[in-house]
Amino acid sequence: MVMTEAALLALEHQLLWAALALGVAFGAIAQRSHFCTMGAIADVVNMGDWSRVRMWALAAGVATIGFNAMVALGWVKAADTIYAAPALLWLSMALGGALFGFGMVLASGCGSKALVRIGGGNLKALVVFAVLGLSALATMRGAAALLRVATVDQLQWTLPAGQDLPSLAAALGGSPGQRAAALAALVGGAMVAWALARREGRSADVLIGGFGIGGVVVALWWVSGVMGHVDEHPLTLEETFLATNSRRMESFSFVAPLGYVLDGVMYASDASRRLTQGMVLVLGVVIGSAAVALAGRSFRWEGFRGVEDTANHLVGAVLMGVGGVTALGCTIGQGLSGLSTLSLGSFIAVAGIVAGARAALRWQVWRLERMA
Numbered sequence: 001m002v003m004t005e006a007a008l009l010a011l012e013h014q015l016l017w018a019a020l021a022l023g024v025a026f027g028a029i030a031q032r033s034h035f036c037t038m039g040a041i042a043d044v045v046n047m048g049d050w051s052r053v054r055m056w057a058l059a060a061g062v063a064t065i066g067f068n069a070m071v072a073l074g075w076v077k078a079a080d081t082i083y084a085a086p087a088l089l090w091l092s093m094a095l096g097g098a099l100f101g102f103g104m105v106l107a108s109g110c111g112s113k114a115l116v117r118i119g120g121g122n123l124k125a126l127v128v129f130a131v132l133g134l135s136a137l138a139t140m141r142g143a144a145a146l147l148r149v150a151t152v153d154q155l156q157w158t159l160p161a162g163q164d165l166p167s168l169a170a171a172l173g174g175s176p177g178q179r180a181a182a183l184a185a186l187v188g189g190a191m192v193a194w195a196l197a198r199r200e201g202r203s204a205d206v207l208i209g210g211f212g213i214g215g216v217v218v219a220l221w222w223v224s225g226v227m228g229h230v231d232e233h234p235l236t237l238e239e240t241f242l243a244t245n246s247r248r249m250e251s252f253s254f255v256a257p258l259g260y261v262l263d264g265v266m267y268a269s270d271a272s273r274r275l276t277q278g279m280v281l282v283l284g285v286v287i288g289s290a291a292v293a294l295a296g297r298s299f300r301w302e303g304f305r306g307v308e309d310t311a312n313h314l315v316g317a318v319l320m321g322v323g324g325v326t327a328l329g330c331t332i333g334q335g336l337s338g339l340s341t342l343s344l345g346s347f348i349a350v351a352g353i354v355a356g357a358r359a360a361l362r363w364q365v366w367r368l369e370r371m372a
Helices: 005-033 037-047 051-072 090-106 111-119 123-141 143-150 176-196 204-227 256-266 277-295 307-326 333-340 344-371
Strands: none
Touching (some): 005 111, 051 176, 051 333, 111 123, 111 277, 123 307, 204 277, 204 333
8 A cells, every 4th residue: 555645754753753762762771871882992901990891792693683583573674774785895894894993092082972962061062063964974975085985995895695694595595584683692692691701791870881782773773674664655655664864774873874864964055855763863962861871960061181082082083984984884883783783794883993993002001101
């Protein structure tokens, strides 16, 4: 049955409100639990503390199990996301991830952390947001996009069945849903088991952050992939997913959406531009974070300490914008949403992010030692 334009518009409004609510939940949970991928890596490198890595692993495991449970039920398909496309841009994923990882250390956190920090009163994060968004737009549509497409994007492997592990494992037999359920139980279950294996992984913050963040990622997959799915759009007569920038099903990601927010603000009078789930998520995260910060009396204004601090955040924001678009996602976009689809490219991107972050942390230690 073809939906009318009025019905589509009403559904889009429902999708946007649902995405806003999930964004608020994400911001509140991240502020309450101190969920931060950069902080998790820094804790391990600098102090040997694995608590926040276990929180991140728990979130990734929950997201993986939840997404693939929906695949097994026939509700969604990994092929309908940007992560499981046949073209595996392996160099873009690796290099983009490394640039993003290095940049997030310089900028004191990734894109999602910048939004959470804005909600807590951090003005440095507001600058990171603006610069990250502009550099993301330049890498999607501007001069950096021309360079990206002409260089790293040229090196790719084509996987006809798709790059998600259930598709790659077709030779093992079984239906796509059965393979998705089995691999999710194996990979996602291993992440959850590892996260909860030690006492440090069973603290209140870890459980709230892990189950909470992983849960909202799954919830947004359902909103976008089930609630927002239209078999036949009345104007294009094609299958589509409403209120997304890619016209595919989407979950949380915080690189391109920051650019789209800036683009929307600058060209708000252009009637052809519409709000998308990614854009309202940005607002929701800030609202949720601010609510928790104000309720817990942790809200405080914070600015740059000096020229070097400013320069680090500016350079870090640029690297995150360029790297995040090149890698098709960030610590949340690839690290949680992408990994939940069991995409091979997401594993490559996450490895690049971790390597870049470790390199930046070692570089910071080296600089401090030289200055001592």
